[in-house]
Amino acid sequence: MSKKIISLTEELVQPIVEDLNLELVEVEFVKEGKNYFLRVYVDKEGGVDIEDCGKVSEQLSEKLDEVDPIEQAYFLEVSSPGVERRLKKRSDFERFVGSHIYVKTYEPINHEKEFYGDLTSFEDDLITLMVKEKTREKEVQIPFDKVAKANIAVTF
Incomplete structure (x- = not known):
């Protein structure tokens, strides 16, 4: 279930980050305590700021509302990968x-x-x-x- 959500989210967010000249670093869907989090990490040369994250969050939220792929309530978080950025690709x-x-x-x-x-x-x-x-x-x-x-x- 979680892999399907991650895959669909990547599909939805990729054109958004490309339009904003950002890089999609990673998407994760996790349960912490009783809450679910859909986390999207984006980056660009020199780092992203709160405005970049806000634009991605707003546009992705609209797309997710249209498709509605997640049954349970969740929190959408869009952020920088941080200084200890994961290396995956x-x-x-x-x-x-x-x-x-x-x-x-x-x-x-x-x-x-x-x-x-x-x-x-x-x-x-x-x-x-x-x-x-x-x-x-x-x-x-x-x-x-x-x-x-x-x-x-x-x-x-």
Whole structure:
């Protein structure tokens, strides 16, 4: 049910974000406590502001009212993906080469399943990270299809 709602929402919101020169990052439909949330994350070069989110929310809300795909009551939230933006698509990894990221894999690579490092390249579906191991750095290559979760990692 939730996948169907996500898919339909992506279909409805894609033309809206394109018209506003925004990027659709992710759509999620989740239950938290007794409430349901339909969350739409959008972005653009330099980041989105409250006005961008408001325009998407207003236009998407009208489309959702027309189609009415969600039986239960829910809250629609449109926002920026934040500083720890998720990386899901191949284009995300290409775009954020040079960034410090976190990657969790489905299965161990070199006996590890979690990596923090600088994304040095993304070529041929291979993520290359420069990770620190104690006092030295080493290169780790992770196949794209082994990634369970990845996001920008904030460093202090």
